[in-house]
Amino acid sequence: MRMRLPIVLVASVLVSACVVTETPVVQACRTTRDSGPAPSMGEFTILPSLVPGVEITHASWQVRGEKDDGPPVENLYLSATLRATRTVPQEEIAVVYDTPGSHAIIDDALLQENVESYNLDSARPFLVADSEKTAWYGKQIQASYRIGPNSALSYCPRTVRVVPRSALALALSPELETPQGQAARLRSAGTHSPLTVIMDSVVQDRSGLGLVVGAALNTTDSTLRDMVVGLVVVSDSVAGNDADSTRHADTLEYRVGDVAPHSLAPFSGGSMRFREGVTARVAYHATDVRGREVALSGQRPRHAQRVVR
Numbered sequence: 001m002r003m004r005l006p007i008v009l010v011a012s013v014l015v016s017a018c019v020v021t022e023t024p025v026v027q028a029c030r031t032t033r034d035s036g037p038a039p040s041m042g043e044f045t046i047l048p049s050l051v052p053g054v055e056i057t058h059a060s061w062q063v064r065g066e067k068d069d070g071p072p073v074e075n076l077y078l079s080a081t082l083r084a085t086r087t088v089p090q091e092e093i094a095v096v097y098d099t100p101g102s103h104a105i106i107d108d109a110l111l112q113e114n115v116e117s118y119n120l121d122s123a124r125p126f127l128v129a130d131s132e133k134t135a136w137y138g139k140q141i142q143a144s145y146r147i148g149p150n151s152a153l154s155y156c157p158r159t160v161r162v163v164p165r166s167a168l169a170l171a172l173s174p175e176l177e178t179p180q181g182q183a184a185r186l187r188s189a190g191t192h193s194p195l196t197v198i199m200d201s202v203v204q205d206r207s208g209l210g211l212v213v214g215a216a217l218n219t220t221d222s223t224l225r226d227m228v229v230g231l232v233v234v235s236d237s238v239a240g241n242d243a244d245s246t247r248h249a250d251t252l253e254y255r256v257g258d259v260a261p262h263s264l265a266p267f268s269g270g271s272m273r274f275r276e277g278v279t280a281r282v283a284y285h286a287t288d289v290r291g292r293e294v295a296l297s298g299q300r301p302r303h304a305q306r307v308v309r
C-alpha cells in the first residue's frame with residue numbers, strides 16, 4: 001500500500017508581502033455603455049457545474065500593480081467560492097476560468113483564501129457536506145520599472161466553472177464530445193489502435209510547470225477493460241555542447257479503467273519537465289503490466305529511465 005503524507009505549505013511562502021502601488025484598468029472590459037474609466041476588477045459569469053454536489057456561488061477577478069523587493073509587477077488575482085452538499089476530495093475537481101479558448105486558466109491546486117497554511121494532501125477532502133471554501137489563483141501579467149494606468153491584460157475575464165479534474169480535456173476542447181470533432185482528431189492522429197489518444201496538451205498550472213491533459217477514444221465496438229494510457233516523453237540532457245547531449249525516455253501513465261464502445265476516456269495529471277516532449281502515445285490493459293504497479297495518474301512508473309541514442 002502506498003502511503004500519502006500530508007504536505008503543508010505556509011501561506012507566507014507562497015504569497016509575498018507585496019505593497020499595492022497601482023490599480024490599472026483593463027481596457028478590454030470597457031463597453032459602449034461605460035461612461036467612466038474601465039474597471040480593474042469584476043465578477044465572473046458562473047457556468048453550470050459539471051460536478052454533482054458542488055457549485056460555485058461567487059467568483060471575481062482583479063488586477064493590481066504591486067512591489068516588493070524587486071521591480072514592480074502587475075498580477076491578476078482570481079477567486080471562486082465553492083459550496084458542496086457532499087464530501088469532495090481535492091483530487092476530484094478543478095476550477096476553470098475562460099474556457100475554452102486561448103485565455104483558459106486551470107486551478108487544480110485550489111489553495112484556500114485567507115488561511116495561514118495550505119494542506120496539499122490530495123487524499124484529504126477539500127469540502128465536506130454543507131460547507132464552502134474560497135480558492136484563489138494568482139498570475140503575474142507583467143514586470144516593469146513602472147506599472148501604468150492601463151493593465152497589460154489583453155482580454156476581459158468572463159466565465160468560471162467547476163469541472164471534474166479527470167475531464168479537463170473536455171473543458172478545454174468541448175468538440176471532443178462531438179462525432180465531427182472526434183473524426184477530425186482521429187484523422188490527425190494517423191495511426192489508430194483500439195484505444196487511440198486523440199488529444200494531449202500541456203497547460204501551465206499554478207506552479208509554472210506544464211499540467212498534462214488529454215483524451216483517448218475507444219475505436220472498437222467492444223468495451224475495453226481496465227485500460228491504461230501511456231504518453232512516452234523524451235528529454236534532452238545537454239552537458240557542455242550538443243555533441244554531449246543524451247536523450248532519456250520515460251512514460252506518464254493514466255489508468256482510465258473500462259472504456260465503453262466508441263466512448264471517450266479523458267485523463268489529466270502529471271507534468272512535463274524542462275526540455276521534454278511527447279514522442280509516442282500508447283494504450284494497454286493494466287493486466288499487461290508485469291513486475292510493477294501501474295503508476296498513479298500522471299506519474300511515472302518506478303523504473304530506470306531508458307537512454308535513447
